[in-house]
Amino acid sequence: MDLGVPPQRTPQPRDTTAGRVPLAVVVVDAAGLVSHWSTGARRLFGVAREDAIGCPAGELLPVSGALQQDGEFGPDGTYAGFGHGLDSSLSGSVAYPAAGRARVDEPRRGRIDVLWWAYPLVGPGPERLLVLAADAGQLRDAGVNGSRDSETIAPGFALHTDFPGYQDLAGRLPEILPNMSVHQATRIVSQVLELGYPIMEFSHRDRVPVTPDWGVPRRTPRRPAEDPEATADGSPAPRAAPRPELDLEYGAVRERLEFLNEVSGRIGTSLDLERTIREVTSAAVPRFTDFAGTHLRAAVLAGEGFPDGPPDVTTVWHRVWVEHNDEPGRWDDTVPVGESIAFPEHTPFFQCMVTGEPVLIPYVSEEMSNRISGEFEKRDLRPLITHRSLLIVPLKARDVVLGFMVLMRRPGREPFDDMDRTTGAELAARAGLVLDNARMYTYQENVADTLQDSMLPQVEPRMAGCDIATRYLPGARLGRIGGDWFDSVKLPGSRTAFVVGDVMGHGLNSAAMMGQLRTAVLTMATMEMPPAQLLRNLDDLAQRLGEQYLATCLYAVYDPIHSELQIANAGHIPPVLVRAEDGRAELLDLPTGAPIGVGGVAFETATVQVRPGDRLVLCTDGLVEVRGQDIGAGLAALCASAAHPAASMDDACDTIIRALNPKDGRKDDVALLMARLNGIPDGDVAEWQLALDPREVARARRLVRGKLLDWDLPEAVESAELMVSELVTNAVKHGRTHHIGLRLVRTGALLCEVSDDEPAPAALLNASAHDEFGRGLLVVSGLAREWGTSATARGKTVWFEQALTRFPRPRSNIR
Structure with a gap:
């Protein structure tokens, strides 16, 4: 891009009082890379166009605050450092512009004083940031504003209607962006006009619009007869000083922008949900409000994922944090932190959470205070809200209300107005995004913990x-x-x-x-x-x-x-x-x-x-x-x-x-x-061999009884005898050629194993009242703590484990 003088145009005489200075024009794409680099940018920063195109903007431009630290854009194509909230004449939302002043080292000229302005851009094209820059040193050398000793020059923004000749200036804005298509230039210019035009402040009262040095021509002076403001000799009357109320309004806007920028830097320092909530609530007190209370939906606070459906009278809200500059304890009893509450329908709180829009009550009269407090059972809000200014702003993410903030100012302070409502809504919008990030992180952490713990x-x-x-x-x-x-x-x-x-x-x-x-x-x-x-x-x-x-x-x-x-x-x-x-x-x-x-x-x-x-x-x-x-x-x-x-x-x-x-x-x-x-001592293990003879069932019962009495476990005898009898009977019936093995092991429980040479596993049968067989394992299953069957090299083993009412005496591990 070239901001130099077009070949067909004769430069106008430089009029520094109108702010006509050489401008550098740079456009940055969605990846944070320079996509347009004007001749003025080459002259100001000493970098050729072919070297600048495709380079990270943060390495070439001193635009502190306009670019993220890592030089990346947000997922919606806007810089995270701006925020959202100004409606564009196109579609979607446009962030606030930014301006600044920096000293940079230029290889040929040494250190130069640079003023810069940055506009966030939206739309279908790749352009995402327009940067204008000027050399403040040239302004001082030219004696801008009539004095070399003028106050510090600072960049700023003003609507294009704030100075004379704005129509001509607006019509010539496309010429600031040469080498761009008509569609690109029109889209960028419309957003510049919407967000404001760069100005230089020489004092608290003087604001001069910045134009290219060959830009908007001065208006043709009117003849004395046509100029009602002309003097009798035909000379133009002195320009009137700006109205004080305009300066106050401009100062109020700047104050709110500074507040939002400060808050943006304070909130979201971590992904911990509770810490984020405290940061969001504390950021508003006392600079913006005297009381701030944050309420979140239960699903958000618990990290259970995104809330389903819009809130209603049954939605439970948790008061997660309160900040105020009143006397200690004033709010603790009536609105305690940690309380869960469903808000009544006919209250401004319910209106905010259902509509998702801010609710402003500049002054809460006694009548209104009685009406609001009357909707709450066993809760008198009147001492806390009467004669105060009330603003309730929703905390939203992806068009879903996650919570809301209650803001109040004490009597004697300026009540909330429409500008405060806009500021509060912007604060809540930024806070909502930060809270949603923390909520998603908490949810993902909970999912990961649950998955890992389950495995x-x-x-x-x-x-x-x-x-x-x-x-x-x-x-x-x-x-x-x-x-x-x-x-x-x-x-x-x-x-x-x-x-x-x-x-x-x-x-x-x-x-x-x-x-x-x-x-x-x-x-x-x-x-x-x-x-x-x-x-x-x-x-x-x-x-x-x-x-x-x-x-x-x-x-x-x-x-x-x-x-x-x-x-x-x-x-x-x-x-x-x-x-x-x-x-x-x-x-x-x-x-x-x-x-x-x-x-x-x-x-x-x-x-x-x-x-x-x-x-x-x-x-x-x-x-x-x-x-x-x-x-x-x-x-x-x-x-x-x-x-x-x-x-x-x-x-x-x-x-x-x-x-x-x-x-x-x-x-x-x-x-x-x-x-x-630790091993199991020999004294806690007993093994026997039984023949394939039905008479061995009785012998098995006697052996088990005797060993359990030796182990001082008389309470386990009856159940163990019955279960061993059933297992040995099955082994005698299904065994083939080898002996039957019987083993008792005493640990924290009693283990009994019966082995035979039949490979088919033992299985529970659904025996009826008339069946003569098939009930043995049903008996074992009902009496044993655990039982099972496993294959062995020579057949199978059926085992059961019996709980002991008292543990055996401790024994030495030495065998």
């Missing part, structure tokens, strides 16, 4: 023969949602399965994959699959679900009776075993398979002998990996911290977390599972 298990701290402690820590940058998980699964024979996994990637997709893989592991674990076979099946499942399913996984089964671990690894970091005998911690040397989802790789099961009191530590790589550091150092630190003595399992987990927590914060999720392998 992470509630691990029992005590299982048969072992104690368990777990920790889950979200990544510092990723929120609570991730793909790391841990789990413990109760298996037949007092065994426990431990699993730790890590889905590659982060976010919702990883969490969803983790949920599917975790469910599959739980299902296959209860089917008595060996660790290697379980990982093999999990790998096949991941490949069928999709190529993006990749995860590492470690699966271990602990048998407390035989004191052994069976472990299989799928690309996961190795576990740590802390020996109780000497406190030594070691990484278990296991065959490491490929991650789940790779396919075509065999998995192996390793057997590790353990002793009572040993501790097994399983974790994901987020605990031991540090960027720029070898993972071996992290594993060594894990071993050292795991071996540190601790008073409890929880203390041991906390010691590990503190030792391995990086100073710059965790970048990845962490899942940690620690199990103390």
